Amino acid sequence: MRVSISYRSAPPVPSPNIRRLQEAFGIGLCERVVKLCDADIDLPEKGVVFIGGPSGCGKSSILRFLMRNLKGVVDLNATRLPEKPLIDALDIGFGEALALFGMVGLGEAFVLLRRYGELSDGQRYRAQLAAALARQPAVLVADEFCSTLDRLTARVVAFNLRRLVWRRNCLAICAAAQHDFLHDLQPDLTILFERGNWVVRRHDPKPAPVSFAERITVREGTKRDWDYFARWHYRSHSLGIVDRIFVMELEGEPVGIVVYGHPMGACALRNKATGGRYAGRPVSAKRALLDKELRVVQRIVVEPRFRGLGLAARLLRETVPRLGVRFVECITVMGGFSGFLQKAGFVCVGRVSAPRIGR
Structure with a gap:
């Protein structure tokens, strides 16, 4: 496409101020064509x-x-x-x-x-x-x-x-x-x-992480770190039984957080995903095995400015191996629409209805 853009320098009808300007600077009002761009694009x-x-x-x-x-x-x-x-x-x-x-x-x-x-x-x-x-x-x-x-x-x-x-x-x-x-x-x-x-x-661009990706680090966190991120989660209340917390930072600035906890009660989809590994056991034995082998993603939040960069998936990829357990479970709303869990290596095994609660 030939892009050719120009404008005419002289006004159609000189005003009194334009004539004063002409006299002050000693310039004429002869029309000139000024080109802004003339290129093949x-x-x-x-x-x-x-x-x-x-x-x-x-x-x-x-x-x-x-x-x-x-x-x-x-x-x-x-x-x-x-x-x-x-x-x-x-x-x-x-x-x-x-x-x-x-x-x-x-x-x-x-x-x-x-x-x-x-x-x-x-x-x-x-x-x-x-x-x-x-x-x-x-x-x-x-x-x-x-x-x-x-x-x-x-x-x-x-x-x-x-x-x-x-x-x-x-x-x-x-x-x-x-x-x-x-x-x-x-x-x-x-x-x-x-x-x-x-x-x-x-140019020939290739998929690459965001420019400051290498400056992002992950450290072990505490419940105090959750206080900063709670405002951005629809379940900002008490975390419950926490096992470990990890915080993602950009040169000391909080970027994201993941909270892992112990599982609560029975879950039909858990039985499906694990081949019934925890079904049919005495309560105490089941509890002990769950605490040993399985953790639950209780919360995962990325600070709003940093969303859309794939950081939630990265946070999970980097921290799940540190847990040292056989299974990690996550029940999520946004994960069902954004796909970040699959990108982190999780497998969707089914859907459950959300409880009707008000805040």
């Missing part, structure tokens, strides 16, 4: 295109040109959600909505009950991304991409967009003056304004 059918450069260089003009000449375009910045609870704000099914909000880092029960106007700037941006993708665009465009977000959140959103584009086989075109998130965005094509010229480069 071969856009990929799917993937990510990034347009970067300082303010005023013509990024938005290129983006508008592309929007006029492409089909199936959805503008992220023009996407708004109705003032309904998020879970009702997308015109798609419940399961699909829950999965999509989870992919953009909004898979938290209490957040999904809030309205768009009640969200933080970072949450609104993620909600807009979910709403735009729910429309199944062929092309998603985002001017001033992540410009209103803190730089850590910008990297997370860029990483999530890249993953969503791969999964949905669409094209995303982003423009921004800052591009410290390029490692996470992994564009297939960059159009950068360098030394007065637009430079087009093609």
